[in-house]
Amino acid sequence: MARKTRMQIPPPNTRLLLTGNQACALSAASFGCNLGVGYPGTPSSEILAALVQIEGAHKTQWETNEKVATEKAIGASMAGARTIVTMKHVGVNVAADPILSFASTFNGGFVLVVGDDPGSHSSQNEQDTRMFMGLFANLPVFSPADSQEVYDFLKLAFEVSEELKTPAVLRMTTNICHGESIMITAEPCEHVPLGYKNDFANNVVLPANFKKLRHRILTKRLPALTEFSEKTPINREDPGEVGDYGIITDGVTFTHVKEVVGDRIPVLKLGLVFPLPMKRIAQFIENHPKTVICEELEPYHELQVMAQGLPILGGKSFFPREGELNAGIVARGLSQAGFPVELYPEPEGEIPGVPRPPALCPGCPHRATFYVLNKMKANVFGDIGCYTLGGLEPLNALHACICMGASIGMAAGVDAVDHPEKPVVAVIGDSTFLHSGITGLLGARWNGAGITVIILDNSITAMTGGQQHPGLAHTLEGVDTGGVDLEALVRALGIEHVQSVDAYSISEIKEAITRAVEHPEISVIIPRQPCVLMPIKRHYKVFTVDLGKCIGCHTCLKVGCPSISLADETTDKGRRKSHIDPHTCIGCTVCAQVCPVNAIVEVEE
Amino acid sequence: MYEKTVNIQLATVGGQGGILASSIIAQVAFDAGLDVKKREVHGMSQRGGVVTSDVRFGKQVCSPMVPQGSIDFLLAFEQAEGLRAIPNLKNGGVVITNTQTIIPPIVAIGKGTYPDNALAAIAERVKQSFTLDAMRLAEEAGSAKTVSTVMLGALSVFLDFSEEAWLKAIRSKVPKKTIEINQRAFEAGRTSVNPD
Numbered sequence: 001m002a003r004k005t006r007m008q009i010p011p012p013n014t015r016l017l018l019t020g021n022q023a024c025a026l027s028a029a030s031f032g033c034n035l036g037v038g039y040p041g042t043p044s045s046e047i048l049a050a051l052v053q054i055e056g057a058h059k060t061q062w063e064t065n066e067k068v069a070t071e072k073a074i075g076a077s078m079a080g081a082r083t084i085v086t087m088k089h090v091g092v093n094v095a096a097d098p099i100l101s102f103a104s105t106f107n108g109g110f111v112l113v114v115g116d117d118p119g120s121h122s123s124q125n126e127q128d129t130r131m132f133m134g135l136f137a138n139l140p141v142f143s144p145a146d147s148q149e150v151y152d153f154l155k156l157a158f159e160v161s162e163e164l165k166t167p168a169v170l171r172m173t174t175n176i177c178h179g180e181s182i183m184i185t186a187e188p189c190e191h192v193p194l195g196y197k198n199d200f201a202n203n204v205v206l207p208a209n210f211k212k213l214r215h216r217i218l219t220k221r222l223p224a225l226t227e228f229s230e231k232t233p234i235n236r237e238d239p240g241e242v243g244d245y246g247i248i249t250d251g252v253t254f255t256h257v258k259e260v261v262g263d264r265i266p267v268l269k270l271g272l273v274f275p276l277p278m279k280r281i282a283q284f285i286e287n288h289p290k291t292v293i294c295e296e297l298e299p300y301h302e303l304q305v306m307a308q309g310l311p312i313l314g315g316k317s318f319f320p321r322e323g324e325l326n327a328g329i330v331a332r333g334l335s336q337a338g339f340p341v342e343l344y345p346e347p348e349g350e351i352p353g354v355p356r357p358p359a360l361c362p363g364c365p366h367r368a369t370f371y372v373l374n375k376m377k378a379n380v381f382g383d384i385g386c387y388t389l390g391g392l393e394p395l396n397a398l399h400a401c402i403c404m405g406a407s408i409g410m411a412a413g414v415d416a417v418d419h420p421e422k423p424v425v426a427v428i429g430d431s432t433f434l435h436s437g438i439t440g441l442l443g444a445r446w447n448g449a450g451i452t453v454i455i456l457d458n459s460i461t462a463m464t465g466g467q468q469h470p471g472l473a474h475t476l477e478g479v480d481t482g483g484v485d486l487e488a489l490v491r492a493l494g495i496e497h498v499q500s501v502d503a504y505s506i507s508e509i510k511e512a513i514t515r516a517v518e519h520p521e522i523s524v525i526i527p528r529q530p531c532v533l534m535p536i537k538r539h540y541k542v543f544t545v546d547l548g549k550c551i552g553c554h555t556c557l558k559v560g561c562p563s564i565s566l567a568d569e570t571t572d573k574g575r576r577k578s579h580i581d582p583h584t585c586i587g588c589t590v591c592a593q594v595c596p597v598n599a600i601v602e603v604e605e
Numbered sequence: 606m607y608e609k610t611v612n613i614q615l616a617t618v619g620g621q622g623g624i625l626a627s628s629i630i631a632q633v634a635f636d637a638g639l640d641v642k643k644r645e646v647h648g649m650s651q652r653g654g655v656v657t658s659d660v661r662f663g664k665q666v667c668s669p670m671v672p673q674g675s676i677d678f679l680l681a682f683e684q685a686e687g688l689r690a691i692p693n694l695k696n697g698g699v700v701i702t703n704t705q706t707i708i709p710p711i712v713a714i715g716k717g718t719y720p721d722n723a724l725a726a727i728a729e730r731v732k733q734s735f736t737l738d739a740m741r742l743a744e745e746a747g748s749a750k751t752v753s754t755v756m757l758g759a760l761s762v763f764l765d766f767s768e769e770a771w772l773k774a775i776r777s778k779v780p781k782k783t784i785e786i787n788q789r790a791f792e793a794g795r796t797s798v799n800p801d
Contacts, residue, residue: 017635106644146642146669179669180643182632252669261668328673338700345674347692349730355686355717356709358654394714557714562653565708583749584620 006055014185018055020176023147023183024084024113027154032191036060037133037476038603039435040464041088042122043177044115048086049467053475060475062461062468064093065404065435070098070112077102077110077167078203080194082158084170089116089127090403094436096132097567099167104213105202106221108162108551109191112139115177118296122463123175124384124403126322128298130250133169134274135300138217140225141169141274142234143250144176148183153234153271156184164224171273173296175252175324214319234271235280240264244341248281248305248312253296259327260334260341276304285310291304292318296325304333313337323557345518362563363538363586365458365503366544367531369427371559371590372509373397378425378452378517379414383407383437385429386463387456394560398427405436412440412449423517424450430486431461431469442493447523452516453524456503457486460530466534490524503527506593532586541587542603543580549599555598556591564591570579606765607639610663612671613760616690617682618707619647619654622753623777626680627658629757632774633766634662644669653709655686678763680756682739683707684723693728700731701759701798703739703752735759735798742793748783751790758794768795 011017013149018026024047028036028599036051036058038044042129052060063069066087073085087095092114099112112133117123140160142153150172157168229235238258244264249257250270257267268284270276285291285305293302293315302315318333320324335341360367370390373380373396382388382398383406391398400410410583411426428437433455441453461467468476472483490498495518501508509527516523532538545556547567552575556564567579580591582603592600613630617623624645634641638648659671674758676694681687681702691700704724712719720726728734739755746755754775761771772788779787 004611017631017641175669180628180641181666181669182635182640255668256670259672326672327668328672331672343670345696347673349692351688351692351720351726353655353689354709354719355711356653356655357711358619361653361708393711393716433625557710560710560714561794562710564710565713 005051008055009188010185012185012187015182016185017045017180017182018147019178019180020144020147020150020172020591021046021178022050023052023150024154024170024172027151028084028187028236029054029056031056031155032082032189033084033098034193035073035076035193036086037063037072037083038424039063039066039069039091040461040467041091041115042464043117043174044088044113044172044446045464046177046466047113048476049465050322057455060476064470066095066160067098070095073110074098074102074107077107079196080109084111084113084154084193084317086113087115089114089125089129090123090125092127092129092132094404096382099133100137101205103139103167104210104217106165106207106213106216107167107202108165109158110161110167111157111170112167113154116171116297118173118175118538124401129169129171129567130273130300131298133171135304138222138274139167139274140170141171143171143267143271143273145251145254146181147177148180148181149271151178151183156234160228164221164228166221166225169241170252171199173249173252179252205276222275226277229272229275229277230279232272235277236269236271237284238263238267238269240266242340244288244290246284246291247294247334248284248291248301249294250301250408252380253294253325253330256325256327256330257294259526260331265339270301276301278304278308281305282308282310290338290363292334292339294319294330294333297428356390359392359560359562360386361532362561362584363532365527365588366390366456367395367559367561367588368504368506368590369454369456369509369527370395370397371594372506372513373425373427376423376513378423378513379420380412381407381411381424383428383432385432387427387429390427390493394558399496405440408437408440408444408453411451411453412444415451416447418454423452425454425513427454427456429462430455430471434470434484436484439492441490441495441524445494449522450520451522452513453522455486455524455526457526457528459528460531460534462531462534466531470562471592486526495522495524497521497523498526499524500528503529504588506587506590532588540594542582542585543587543589543592543600544582544603545578545580546601547577549597551594551597551599552577554578555594555596559591559594561591606637607663608612610661610666611677612675612695613660613678613680614671614676614690615658615660615680615682616686617656617658619656621656621682622750623658623682626753626757627660629778630660630760630776631662633770634660636774637766638771639663640666641661641671642666643675647779655689657690657795659709678760680760682751682752682756687727688720688723691730694731698731699733699735699763700727701735701737701756703733703756704736705738705740705752735800737794742797743790746783746793747756747786751783751787754779754787754790755794755797758791759794759798761791762798762800
């Protein structure tokens with residue numbers, strides 16, 4: 001894969017319309033970032049995809065998982081480089097071990113960039129990274145409200161990180177990451193890594209070292225950060241006419257607040273949310289006796305402000321703790337708090353919408369496997385990826401899903417204590433397997449679990465938009481380093497029963513699963529076909545329904561393909577026949593394989 | 606031009622090109638020197654789910670999300686998606702609906718229903734309601750994939766940006782090979798609605 005022409009860093013004062021993710025990448029490239037590393041996760045995935053396309057000396061790499069990515073960034077930081085490590089909020093859980101220990105050392109130039117997902121649009125949960133990385137890890141957390149602030153705050157985060165020798169955190173949310181807004185560029189700068197030097201007392205967290213480091217953090221670094229927080233202009237007050245009232249807010253919520261109150265009500269906007277500028281907050285509350293805290297997700301500011309005994313009207317008593325906020329919700333909460341604001345018109349006459357749950361794409365190579373698992377009534381432990389959708393109607397063949405890599409461990413856990421009548425199967429995608437499935441499989445084999453593990457290999461990280469992973473020959477930068485051979489890797493873990501099958505062949509998959517289930521020891525099946533969308537859109541043939549043959553049995557509808565719907569034509573008994581959308585069918589043949597009367601046929605060219 | 610913020614929402618189904626269309630609208634507003642914000646909501650799959658985009662432009666735009674009940678222009682790429690979104694239309698707002706229907710697989714297997722009178726329901730509730738068969742117009746322009754460009758053409762009639770401004774933004778965002786087809790699709794959409 002030859003690298004395309006890369007984008008030049010635009011000159012200062014260039015006006016751009018960018019997503020927060022693009023602004024983050026441009027900021028990294030413009031302000032001396034030497035290494036961008038991460039693991040894809042919505043809404044953060046596009047940062048490194050944008051960074052690799054910008055001209056510069058920086059390296060951009062996908063890593064196997066967030067923990068490894070963080071460890072790599074830690075090494076780069078120890079070598080005096082500027083580095084960003086990107087991930088989604090749940091990725092921080094994976095990376096928590098290195099981050100929390102690294103947080104107790106004095107190293108700089110390290111910025112953890114996190115995309116939180118309020119409303120869990122594309123996530124298994126909602127998590128508030130302000131809580132985790134701020135209050136818990138004691139790291140400075142920057143909370144931008146638009147693309148301009150993403151760009152500015154990342155630069156500032158590098159500077160604070162280097163000056164106070166602390167890892168820093170840039171906390172974004174879905175609307176910041178994917179939202180586009182206008183920003184103006186600044187004068188770029190370079191950063192030359194200072195070079196690696198051993199520093200035993202700082203970088204080896206033996207108990208004796210840790211205790212000294214911890215003491216210095218609590219007595220020196222945190223007070224210095226707090227002093228910075230009190231002074232920095234990114235914690236600012238927007239004055240207003242109605243002086244009694246006040247609102248404390250941060251991040252994208254600030255934009256909703258301004259949408260509602262304009263310049264009428266004073267707002268304390270926090271750009272650095274850990275540590276909080278508590279003196280300024282106290283002053284603000286004193287000046288504005290009717291102050292509320294308006295924040296998305298957890299009562300993060302609220303708990304800290306309440307712990308100081310500062311008198312506020314409330315926070316989470318007016319604004320929900322779950323889901324994404326918007327101007328309508330903010331206006332309602334402010335109104336409940338007695339603020340002089342106008343409410344937005346309530347949506348009139350809610351109409352029950354047509355159900356449109358996400359579905360596996362037409363031609364998705366995961367479909368046939370779930371169709372077979374459904375028919376076999378297997379107990380399926382799933383994982384994180386497009387294939388989680390195998391649990392939805394009509395495939396209904398995924399019964400547990402917790403976090404990245406959990407499928408194999410969960411299946412082994414059931415196998416350790418119970419032997420259900422129907423087979424216990426773990427299903428995991430190629431990227432997720434390489435992320436954190438390998439260790440689960442190693443343990444399952446070692447402890448003698450008798451489960452079947454299916455590694456769905458579509459040769460890409462699909463759900464997040466088609467990122468490379470170590471199973472592919474090429475890296476993010478387009479260098480051919482050779483991908484890992486999944487079969488060889490599985491065998492190297494000590495598993496002898498490994499079958500590779502065509503992911504589009506129902507009969508091959510069925511036979512392989514039957515053999516695997518009968519095999520007394522752990523068995524691995526690898527159905528393989530490339531993703532139909534990425535890295536290139538695939539198109540094999542187009543199939544159509546021979547209406548003369550179709551008996552209206554609707555068996556083809558049970559494969560859950562978005563291309564198949566009901567035709568206007570009916571059978572003699574009045575049952576509607578099937579129809580295949582020629583625009584979206586890519587010719588995977590799965591529906592044709594299940595049709596009992598061979599009514600689904602290839603369209604003659 | 607546009608002292609007050611204009612709120613546009615695109616109600617689409619994944620795969621219809623709604624996100625590209627919204628970024629073209631944002632580009633046009635950006636090129637005109639306006640403040641602009643854009644956001645989108647889409648589920649976890651690439652295709653088949655509901656995809657909603659908000660584009661807001663004006664002198665100064667605060668929130669990236671169109672506030673409830675505040676849509677000035679609703680671009681419904683599909684009948685039922687139009688029906689889903691109209692409760693948030695501003696009083697006096699405009700709806701442009703593609704008459705195409707996309708029946709989700711879940712309805713085909715009998716686990717849900719598709720409204721059989723969506724267009725009539727929209728027309729009944731909205732004074733300024735316009736419809737067009739964007740799929741047919743797109744196919745006539747040369748590709749079924751230009752439905753979103755046809756819809757932009759229809760929207761352009763209601764906004765104060767020049768035709769050339771739209772075409773410039775379209776040329777900058779679509780694949781080079783498809784520029785001519787997209788220009789035809791835009792023209793087809795532009796001539797298909799008549800607000801007077």
